Amino acid sequence: MHSDVPFAVWSRERQQRVEDVLARALSNDAMPAPQRLGDAMRYAVLGGGKRVRALLVYASSEIQRSDPAHVDGCAAALELMHAYSLVHDDLPCMDDDALRRGKPSCHVAFGEAIALLAGDALQTRAFAMIAQSGVRDRSAAFVLLAEAAGASGMAGGQAIDLEATGRVLDLAELTAMHRMKTGAVIRASVLSPSDMTALQRYADAIGLAFQVVDDLLDVEGATAVIGKSAGKDAANDKPTFVSLLGLAAAKERAEALRADARDALVPFGDRARRLGEIADWIVDRQF
């Protein structure tokens, strides 16, 4: 079916696809909002981002050979959830980051109050997208997304992160934090179209790999390329996989996670090809 389409082409096509779904979902027709709030939401979501979560949704749906149209809502929901978390993360009372995806953060562009509300409304919009999606089991997708985003998932991971700043975490604590903070939503991206427990191992591995590579890029990357302020974690005395393991061992860890992810996909054969390619892409990316 897609064996002759290179990953770069497939991913560009799917990125464009979810961009269109998101643009429609945040348009004034689909979501009549006060102008400035709507503008802030669109600013925070559209025209940027790697769309890793959406790509995972599409790639995972290929395991069931389902029509991408059935998971468009799901893919968009995961991106909206991610975008809301970035907007709130960047606020002065949180990470206080002025730069995001190479542009001024939402609160720099629109003010703190509107950014707070835009984040709030993006979370709401994420759940609305699931309600309107054609995903196989909507109730399961709801529960998955709610658990991934809430106090036991992303928001909980943020809370641990907040309190960990300036404190020494060991590897188990750091791993547990990231499993909640970013891993839970990545896991939901993989599992929402097809709740196959066999995919959990893959999802766990790439979720963690994503964070390890993020930490590597924070040290080795250039601000212009990664689109946010480089070296910020070290400056904030935040524990990272690099500060804990050192550069070489962190790279080895990323490779081990890639191997683990790929290994988990073996039983699915060619249907898991895109998931495998995403694992490579996550580990090899320079941005």
Add this chain to the structure above:
Amino acid sequence: MHSDVPFAVWSRERQQRVEDVLARALSNDAMPAPQRLGDAMRYAVLGGGKRVRALLVYASSEIQRSDPAHVDGCAAALELMHAYSLVHDDLPCMDDDALRRGKPSCHVAFGEAIALLAGDALQTRAFAMIAQSGVRDRSAAFVLLAEAAGASGMAGGQAIDLEATGRVLDLAELTAMHRMKTGAVIRASVLSPSDMTALQRYADAIGLAFQVVDDLLDVEGATAVIGKSAGKDAANDKPTFVSLLGLAAAKERAEALRADARDALVPFGDRARRLGEIADWIVDRQF
């Protein structure tokens, strides 16, 4: 069935009922969260509030004569959504209110970052409660709640409110703002257990009445009784029904809305008794 139970007894029983549901939903068993985040969420939700939205859910479910157990999740969801909005509203970048329900606001007690996350996670928890509830049509309840809370509802109303401060709104604009800001979630409370369009008129009327009475109490109430800082709206130069209509006409408006709400209930006879009593309670309350 309940014709001999006075409203004060019925409402106390239902308030206690939703309190128990909320306490379970936010317990460490049901929601394993980092200690401080969980504490902030429980602080913001439990042991306070009039539970108007939960009472509306229970009262509305009596129209269909459904078991209160079927709508417990829905009642809790509406209260969680309301509590999240209060936590974010009180933040320094929004209304900057240090007092809520007679206690220090969440950010005063827990710090801004944890309050932000607690609000975020309470919204997530609200959607999770719908997913787990026994309400008749879960998908419809989801859409209703998402539309009520999002950019076209509560969050949108907040955005309009922000930009209206210090500007003169006319009555139509003020009404439209409150229809979004508080009216939408109150409407969702009435409609989520039984999406009868005939109840929309009732829901619209009490939603607006609630706000008119809030504005009256901000002028006439005592801080100790209403549990938040009185006179704050006038001090902030916020447009209110009292500043626009004057005290006497605002009172007349509240009475007209009560009459309108009661009138809309006539076709439902005794099954709408509690909804009627809630309309009275909203208009007559001194807190």
